[in-house]
Amino acid sequence: MGMRLHVGCAMWTHKAWQGRLLPHPLPTQERLRHYAGWCDAVEGNTTFYATPTPDTVAVWARQTSPDFRFVVKLPKLVTHERRLTDVNAPMRAFLDAIEPLGPRAHALWVQLPGSFGPADVPTLARFLRRLPDTHRCAVEVRHPAFFTDPRAGRELESVLAAVDAEWIPFDTTAFFADPPTSDAERDAWTKKPRLPLRTAALTDRPIVRYLGRDDPDRTVEGWRRWLDITAGWLREGRSPTVFIHTPDNADAPTLARRFHDEVRARVPTLAPLPEPIPVEPTTLF
Template sequence: MSHQVSEQRCYIGLTQWQHAAWQENILQRSQNEHILKAYSRHFSSVEGNSTFYGLPKADTVKIWTEESDPTFRFCFKFPQEITHRNHLRSTTKETSAFLNRLQPLQEQLGLLCIQLPSSFDSDHLPTLSNFLLNLPEGFNYGVEVRNLCFFDKQETEREFNQLLAKNNVSRISFDTRALFNDPSDDPISLKAKMHKPKLPVHAISTSKYPMVRFITPLDWELGTDYLTPWINKAIHWMDEGKTPFFFFHTPDNAEAPELAAYFVNQLEKQRPGSCLFNPWLPAKKQDNLF
């Protein structure tokens, strides 16, 4: 990275920095304190999904720089206009606008994420190669694919992995196994299964900054067995001198902080001090007035 990072430690984050369910624990703050400031007291990174739908205002980016710790890392998604509508073709202008808008945050950027739709298959690899070749230096990038051809363990996957490694771009892993192996059919779970990809997990690191996205069933404790291999993988990556990013989801994200805290606790039993994470105090209980 062009800026300093904490080597051989894991960045820990969620898919967003505010949620109604978090107000009494991780988002406890004074009336005038920005909600991002409260979030970044505990988590060292966040997935910036809002940029997928449009560029933030310049004033908003300025606020983000002011209200987060200098060691905090934002991992923003490329706009869907670039990745989904145009499949990375003829997007020089849009890509420049995206990166220029985030320029004030450059020292606080982790990975910029190129999430590709399931329609992006092996026929598009030359387009991806050209796109990566023309990306400016000074940023770190990751690619998430959702077409099964990139999980075939054959020529297509090898070519894809080699392309990413050649350009020092991370292959982002999205582990949805716990979600899809859970039989729950409540509306929240069904909605999550409708929108999340059901794909194999190939835990391959093609850059110095691996990224893992992990989602559980609504009852997140039913998915913790799937975390054990990631704990071992995190230790392996750190032993290689890499700096992993881990992001935690649940179908409604209400208890995603608890899931993240569980992962940190389990990992630090084996590797104390390996996570950039600060636990929060339990929610304050109101005194009984009667």
């Protein structure tokens, strides 16, 4: 098995992609298959709002190869409402629901609210220790102290390292470098976390979320540091997953592929991405 870098977006269906990157119309149970021709990973953001049925998840699995990566977000009930306490029942339901993904469930994504701070780390430690070791965890924190207070950062790292869990950075530094210029950017300006940059990996499967701008050139300019970091991880034998976001996500799949191409230019032994399924049916005439 050669080196693998997986890239993806925040969703696998988006109005802006219809008829341009993905055929339109496309039945629901075909959308992910077509997206998987562009990217080989996806953020499972929908599971934050509701736990899907195993039947729904089985449809996702059927549309993707076993090496496709889902980073599935834990339900809001678990992370935000109950803050990882007294969550046995919803966690069991969630793990049962995603079982059809099999090896595609690359990581359970524990996205914690901005109010979940250093004092809550023992709660996180307890939660992570109780999870079955059939799943890897990746934790995203948004409390500033984890980034600015070295002791808080070290404590979190040691809790994560104890269970081989990753720390997911959400790099919004390129996005917040200049004031917003569009409605999509203004909307993201009020919603996205503004945190210091973090680039360290804890495990052999780092996961990065990167937010660019509506202007593709600015997005590409802002990810330059990640090209070197990602190439370095690959040379160390790690297998990273990088998610490319922009405020409107209109070109996210093509940008994710471009990121992969640019890393591959540095690491030529990297396995190529799949070929997209053509949008227009090819004919002989």
